[in-house]
Amino acid sequence: MSQETVAFTGRRVLLDSASEPGPATIYVDGAGRVARIEPEHRPAGAALDAGDRLLMPGVVDAHVHINQPGRTQWEGVVTASHAAAAGGVTTIIDMPLNCIPSTVTVAAYEQKRASFADGMWVDVGTWGGVVPGNAGDLVPMLEAGARGFKCFLCDSGVAEFPPVDEAQLRAAMAELATKGGRLLFHAEVDTGAAADAARDPTEYATFLHSRPPAMEVAAIDLVVRMCREFAPRVPCHIVHLSAADALPAIRAAKAEGLPLTVETCFHYLTISAEDVPPRSTEYKCCPPIRGDANRDALWAAVLDGTIDMVVSDHSPCTPDLKLHPCCAGALRPGATEGDFVSAWGGIASVGIGLPLLWTEGARRGLRLQDVVRLVSEATAAHAGLAARKGRIAVGLDADFVVWAPDAENRITADKLHFRNKLTPYRERSCLGLVHQTVVRGAVVYDASKPDPDDRFSAQSHGQWIGSEY
Numbered sequence: 001m002s003q004e005t006v007a008f009t010g011r012r013v014l015l016d017s018a019s020e021p022g023p024a025t026i027y028v029d030g031a032g033r034v035a036r037i038e039p040e041h042r043p044a045g046a047a048l049d050a051g052d053r054l055l056m057p058g059v060v061d062a063h064v065h066i067n068q069p070g071r072t073q074w075e076g077v078v079t080a081s082h083a084a085a086a087g088g089v090t091t092i093i094d095m096p097l098n099c100i101p102s103t104v105t106v107a108a109y110e111q112k113r114a115s116f117a118d119g120m121w122v123d124v125g126t127w128g129g130v131v132p133g134n135a136g137d138l139v140p141m142l143e144a145g146a147r148g149f150k151c152f153l154c155d156s157g158v159a160e161f162p163p164v165d166e167a168q169l170r171a172a173m174a175e176l177a178t179k180g181g182r183l184l185f186h187a188e189v190d191t192g193a194a195a196d197a198a199r200d201p202t203e204y205a206t207f208l209h210s211r212p213p214a215m216e217v218a219a220i221d222l223v224v225r226m227c228r229e230f231a232p233r234v235p236c237h238i239v240h241l242s243a244a245d246a247l248p249a250i251r252a253a254k255a256e257g258l259p260l261t262v263e264t265c266f267h268y269l270t271i272s273a274e275d276v277p278p279r280s281t282e283y284k285c286c287p288p289i290r291g292d293a294n295r296d297a298l299w300a301a302v303l304d305g306t307i308d309m310v311v312s313d314h315s316p317c318t319p320d321l322k323l324h325p326c327c328a329g330a331l332r333p334g335a336t337e338g339d340f341v342s343a344w345g346g347i348a349s350v351g352i353g354l355p356l357l358w359t360e361g362a363r364r365g366l367r368l369q370d371v372v373r374l375v376s377e378a379t380a381a382h383a384g385l386a387a388r389k390g391r392i393a394v395g396l397d398a399d400f401v402v403w404a405p406d407a408e409n410r411i412t413a414d415k416l417h418f419r420n421k422l423t424p425y426r427e428r429s430c431l432g433l434v435h436q437t438v439v440r441g442a443v444v445y446d447a448s449k450p451d452p453d454d455r456f457s458a459q460s461h462g463q464w465i466g467s468e469y
């Protein structure tokens with residue numbers, strides 16, 4: 001039995017999505033788990049007094065590309081986990097691609113785990129990948145600690161992570177069925193759409209028309225079919241849904257009782273295609289950010305529960321690969337500055353989602369409890385971590401964010417802690433300021449420190465989320 005060591009207290013503590021904010025003091029044991037919760041504000045002797053700020057479960061971002069090992073000029077575990085910590089994110093789950101090697105074997109999984117000893121400021125786990133021919137690697141990876149697996153149904157953008165066809169998918173799912181392993185789908189298929197060479201590639205619409213909603217709709221029809229074939233043994237998940245046209249098929253699949261979950265991203269909910277300026281390739285991602293009416297329909301699906309969770313899909317690269325006007329001098333010969341069609345697709349945003357979601361959501365009827373459900377509880381459960389993370393409850397990890405949801409916040413460059421600072425959110429104004437982030441009872445980020453260099457804990461308190469979870 002571990003000793004009680006620290007207390008966290010406040011007048012507005014939100015324990016989970018079914019509670020109301022109220023006074024509470026949370027006692028945390030030496031192992032970083034919640035030992036006891038008293039419904040009173042007790043500042044005397046507390047390690048942290050949130051006062052009138054909101055103290056709630058830390059954000060679990062289940063979709064982040066850390067790119068380590070192999071592409072650390074794009075991102076790395078230290079910078080990604082600093083960015084997470086600064087934004088109230090206490091757990092990130094890395095994607096199996098864009099790092100080299102791709103996380104598609106136990107050896108690659110172990111290589112990533114060893115490489116992350118560089119320093120994790122929050123807890124970090126990883127998804128594995130399904131690629132042609134690795135069905136036999138899946139159960140061993142699951143046993144090693146992979147949270148589940150991701151696959152592509154179209155080109156992934158990197159050669160080391162090829163897509164799977166239906167036969168390969170079936171072979172993988174038969175393996176996963178033996179253990180109840182979860183399968184995540186990048187749900188776009190090639191429908192023959194392509195960018196019109198006659199149109200200006202520096203206009204966002206040129207790229208948008210090359211990735212029509214039909215690509216997602218066709219893929220999701222396949223996902224639903226495969227999900228039904230293996231139900232209930234292989235829970236299926238659609239990553240980064242953008243096309244509202246796919247919502248009827250998702251609603252029908254859920255009504256049928258299929259084990260299907262869906263995520264969307266902060267950018268699909270907070271940005272519309274109409275707002276993307278020419279040549280601003282920091283807005284490019286796949287599937288694309290679509291029009292205003294599409295965004296309204298996604299919000300309706302968030303509010304009615306069709307969309308289960310919201311994640312960042314943080315996927316940065318170096319500015320030259322973005323063909324961004326900011327580094328026009330460094331572009332490779334023949335490249336067009338601001339070319340949406342040729343630029344790398346991916347939006348950098350880990351750690352800045354909470355205020356963005358809240359600012360847009362609050363005016364659409366989203367409650368703070370919904371925020372907890374969408375970014376903490378549902379994402380923790382999705383990553384197989386419901387017994388440890390996503391809520392504040394006795395026995396669970398003491399992962400908290402202390403923030404002021406009503407405070408004005410401008411996302412200035414000094415607040416961006418990921419490696420490459422190109423992001424559509426730069427200089428954006430929103431509501432919600434993170435003050436402290438706590439990982440298993442340790443304060444890993446504290447904005448009240450006057451010197452920016454002191455705001456992150458000197459030690460990295462994050463742990464690898466492996467098979468023991």
Ligand SMILES: [Zn+2]
Nearest residue numbers: 065095313315
């Ligand atoms: Zn992604």
